[in-house]
Amino acid sequence: AQSVTQLGSHVSVSEGALVLLRCNYSSSVPPYLFWYVQYPNQGLQLLLKYTSAATLVKGINGFEAEFKKSETSFHLTKPSAHMSDAAEYFCAVRTNNNDMRFGAGTRLTVKP
């Protein structure tokens, strides 16, 4: 079964600092991986997706993620955090049935 694990339920960074949110996947087939952001009481917004075209994926709002098969990882990064980045972030893998399996989520706090 395909799954993802997010390490760290809460990450706190200062404004302007590097953001690193960790995600590891488990899949017996090449995975389709996604990062979503969720603001309070809202749905999910797609940040970026990996579909095997390129290992380094650039998304919206300055986020990017690198697919590393050797480490079974798909960590999300952003060079410089902004206050508006404070939100909940979910890593997800698409299953063979086309539904999504989500990680537990990481709450990002950005300090001024």
Next chain:
Amino acid sequence: GAVVSQHPSWVICKSGTSVKIECRSLDFQATTMFWYRQFPKQSLMLMATSNEGSKATYEQGVEKDKFLINHASLTLSTLTVTSAHPEDSSFYICSATLHGEAFFGQGTRLTVV
């Protein structure tokens, strides 16, 4: 990108009553839609797969008689929470897939009092 619209955004109902949540794909057809539930400070968990013209497929532990799903057309799936109880209070989100990408509704905050 494609748009999935969910209605209502929030609803408060009395214990024992039923609530219907609609999920519409506005600019594409979706033979399959998915319903997720998210409890406070938790992740999204798949509840069921809604299939147009056939019965929904429920995940283990989800009561099909309590969470009725109807996918009557290629653009509309409904989730009805029957005889709602306070423990059903949650955030419900639907999604539909187009060209391999999932598009999510805005979510529905259900509060049962």
